[in-house]
Amino acid sequence: MGNFILYKEDIELLNKVMARLLASASATFVLLVHKDGNLLTHQGFTRAFDTTSLAALAAGSYAATRAIAQLIGESEFTVLFHKGKTDSIHISLVDEDTIMVLVFDDRTNQGLVRLESERASADIRTILEDVRKNEFTDLETSTGSKPQTP
Amino acid sequence: MASINYHTREISCKIVYYGPGLSGKTTNLQIIHKKVPKDSKSEMVSLATETDRTLFFDFLPLDLGSIKGFSTKFQLYTVPGQVYYNATRKLVLRGVDGVVFVADSQRDKMPENLESLRNLEENLREYGIELKSTPFVLQYNKRDLPSIFTVDEMNAQINSYGVPCFEAQAHQGVGVFTTLKAIGKIVIDTFNTKYSARQSSRRPDPNPSSQGSIPAVPAAPSLAPMAPAPIPLAPPPPLGGMRMPPPIPRPIPATVATPAFSVPPLQGFNPNAAPAPAPQGFAPPAPQPQGFNPNAAPVPAPQGFAPPTPQPQGFNPNAAPVPAPQGFAPPAPQPQGFSPNAAPVPAPQGFAPPAPQPQGFNPNAAPVPAPQGFAPPVPQPQGFNPNPAPIPAPQGFAPPASPVQSALVSDFGMNLPPPSATSVQPTIATTGFAVPAPASPVAATPGLQSGFFQAPPSSLQAPARKERLDGTMDPKDLDAEIARMEREIMGQPSAPAQKPAGIQTNPNVNPNMDTDPAFSNAFLSPDEIRQFQQSPQDYPTQRLPMNPGNATP
Numbered sequence: 001m002g003n004f005i006l007y008k009e010d011i012e013l014l015n016k017v018m019a020r021l022l023a024s025a026s027a028t029f030v031l032l033v034h035k036d037g038n039l040l041t042h043q044g045f046t047r048a049f050d051t052t053s054l055a056a057l058a059a060g061s062y063a064a065t066r067a068i069a070q071l072i073g074e075s076e077f078t079v080l081f082h083k084g085k086t087d088s089i090h091i092s093l094v095d096e097d098t099i100m101v102l103v104f105d106d107r108t109n110q111g112l113v114r115l116e117s118e119r120a121s122a123d124i125r126t127i128l129e130d131v132r133k134n135e136f137t138d139l140e141t142s143t144g145s146k147p148q149t150p
Numbered sequence: 151m152a153s154i155n156y157h158t159r160e161i162s163c164k165i166v167y168y169g170p171g172l173s174g175k176t177t178n179l180q181i182i183h184k185k186v187p188k189d190s191k192s193e194m195v196s197l198a199t200e201t202d203r204t205l206f207f208d209f210l211p212l213d214l215g216s217i218k219g220f221s222t223k224f225q226l227y228t229v230p231g232q233v234y235y236n237a238t239r240k241l242v243l244r245g246v247d248g249v250v251f252v253a254d255s256q257r258d259k260m261p262e263n264l265e266s267l268r269n270l271e272e273n274l275r276e277y278g279i280e281l282k283s284t285p286f287v288l289q290y291n292k293r294d295l296p297s298i299f300t301v302d303e304m305n306a307q308i309n310s311y312g313v314p315c316f317e318a319q320a321h322q323g324v325g326v327f328t329t330l331k332a333i334g335k336i337v338i339d340t341f342n343t344k345y346s347a348r349q350s351s352r353r354p355d356p357n358p359s360s361q362g363s364i365p366a367v368p369a370a371p372s373l374a375p376m377a378p379a380p381i382p383l384a385p386p387p388p389l390g391g392m393r394m395p396p397p398i399p400r401p402i403p404a405t406v407a408t409p410a411f412s413v414p415p416l417q418g419f420n421p422n423a424a425p426a427p428a429p430q431g432f433a434p435p436a437p438q439p440q441g442f443n444p445n446a447a448p449v450p451a452p453q454g455f456a457p458p459t460p461q462p463q464g465f466n467p468n469a470a471p472v473p474a475p476q477g478f479a480p481p482a483p484q485p486q487g488f489s490p491n492a493a494p495v496p497a498p499q500g501f502a503p504p505a506p507q508p509q510g511f512n513p514n515a516a517p518v519p520a521p522q523g524f525a526p527p528v529p530q531p532q533g534f535n536p537n538p539a540p541i542p543a544p545q546g547f548a549p550p551a552s553p554v555q556s557a558l559v560s561d562f563g564m565n566l567p568p569p570s571a572t573s574v575q576p577t578i579a580t581t582g583f584a585v586p587a588p589a590s591p592v593a594a595t596p597g598l599q600s601g602f603f604q605a606p607p608s609s610l611q612a613p614a615r616k617e618r619l620d621g622t623m624d625p626k627d628l629d630a631e632i633a634r635m636e637r638e639i640m641g642q643p644s645a646p647a648q649k650p651a652g653i654q655t656n657p658n659v660n661p662n663m664d665t666d667p668a669f670s671n672a673f674l675s676p677d678e679i680r681q682f683q684q685s686p687q688d689y690p691t692q693r694l695p696m697n698p699g700n701a702t703p
Binding site: 003004005006007008010011012034035036037038040050052053056057060063064067136137139140142144145 | 151152153154155156157158159162164192193195197206207209211217218219220223225227237238241242244245345
């Protein structure tokens with residue numbers, strides 16, 4: 001297992017896709033979470049929420065559901081949906097290491113959220129394929145941008 | 151698996167407290183949560199049963215200061231200890247960067263310790279991780295109880311890898327932070343070793359003489375002839391309160407051995423840390439011939455760990471306990487952990503701790519006197535090396551540097567709010583949408599804000615329609631409507647209805663077909679929609695052109 005290395009360009013691309021998703025699905029906020037529980041990036045109204053804990057718990061919840069899936073012969077569930085009175089959470093699998101947590105309220109509907117998050121997942125998957133090829137650079141000299149490879 | 155975010159300048163690591171049920175894992179986290187300053191922690195999440203037994207996991211995110219401007223975010227997890235929760239334990243172990251095994255020191259709990267340790271190895275193996283190659287420390291908890299094994303007995307039974315072990319009374323907070331410091335340091339060292347090796351292999355040092363060897367420190371000529379050794383594993387560095395098991399009676403794997411030389415240990419940040427006894431057989435790290443305390447020397451990080459090659463100093467980490475060489479000051483028992491700065495060893499001329507030692511969590515720590523003749527550490531040729539700047543305590547945590555902010559601003563042309571104390575939280579407004587701060591997600595749909603869907607001013611002067619598209623009454627016409635109904639009731643003929651001009655279509659089906667001049671401009675024509683979809687501007691249904699490799703946002 002390699003480490004997950006994110007540069008400024010990756011984060012900006014991810015944020016752009018996620019902001020577009022937020023706007024088109026009319027969701028409240030969206031988190032991109034590694035299955036280990038690390039929060040990779042987020043968009044939307046997250047200031048009022050403890051996103052770190054939310055990411056860890058969502059990853060835990062997803063992992064537990066995955067164990068349930070295996071009990072019934074599935075490898076894993078790709079979508080997890082928790083409905084609340086006004087706010088709901090839509091957790092979807094992006095790729096083998098990453099899940100996306102979308103929080104929305106009753107001003108939108110689940111179908112739209114699901115449709116848009118599937119579209120966004122495809123884009124995020126493309127970006128993350130590229131992220132996996134990232135290499136470590138010196139922390140001290142790093143500007144945050146991806147090093148230019150000749 | 152650690153993740154490095156160069157954008158927000160964060161390194162995240164996952165540390166799991168493992169051990170049998172009721173050994174004190176959750177107590178460890180509770181004590182940490184209680185004693186750590188508020189600005190370096192978040193809320194602790196505990197998924198527990200009604201009787202406070204951990205059901206899924208406990209979770210505590212923690213800031214352990216910064217390394218080269220990158221803040222280190224440690225995520226501490228515990229597992230449920232009961233045997234039958236193994237599925238949950240396995241889930242929590244995913245992507246682990248360091249393991250603390252909390253063992254119960256009571257004599258009758260040893261079988262459970264052994265069972266749990268075996269279970270840990272099995273679960274890690276399912277993720278393709280070997281315990282001996284993972285940062286791993288032991289904590290012997292409940293040292294205050296009667297009928298406990300001695301440390302040597304505990305070592306003999308469960309410390310088969312020869313990893314650092316610590317005595318603790320987690321309930322009183324004794325030994326909790328010593329353990330946390332140790333595992334944090336080992337995780338960072340492993341991280342360091344891994345990446346310095348990777349980086350040096352990718353970009354070879356132009357100066358081959360410094361490759362893989364210790365860069366010569368001007369003030370310490372005795373360090374220069376240290377044997378170059380490329381190394382597979384970070385050594386567990388000696389730390390405050392640490393007890394290395396005596397090397398002779400147990401087989402120690404070649405990959406884990408007493409470190410060849412030491413790194414500056416962290417200042418104790420546990421007010422209740424157990425005194426660090428200098429145990430028998432404690433092999434002094436890198437005995438230096440000149441009577442200086444090796445731990446205070448700016449020894450660069452081990453670039454990995456030296457296999458037992460003969461050192462010029464004749465120090466063999468695997469050999470029998472070496473008597474401390476002349477002049478070497480063994481770590482004396484100190485009340486607050488093994489602190490190099492407090493050691494009464496006279497620092498040699500020109501020698502100093504490589505970086506100002508952070509005071510850490512310890513409010514009782516004595517202020518470190520500024521050393522004379524401070525020699526700044528030599529720049530490391532191989533990148534990430536935490537040793538010149540050991541994990542500073544949370545008080546030293548610096549928020550992400552402002553360049554991150556300014557880059558965001560310049561790229562998106564947006565004015566962000568001033569950076570928050572701990573994280574950069576770009577809002578939706580940073581992405582080019584004209585949505586400054588959508589109070590309502592419905593209103594945030596970009597099309598509504600983009601001007602294309604808004605009726606042109608001419609429509610405002612157009613005669614108002616009596617009925618809305620859905621057939622309900624326009625409130626503006628309510629008075630006229632009431633007058634019309636009154637006339638009908640009075641038997642007077644009502645005014646002839648205004649027939650809208652143009653072709654009569656159902657505007658709800660296709661509003662673009664409505665030729666009413668009042669509405670014909672209110673919607674995009676099919677041609678306009680087509681043109682808009684082909685344009686590179688943002689449009690809600692348009693897919694983002696993906697070219698992440700060369701993307702210039």
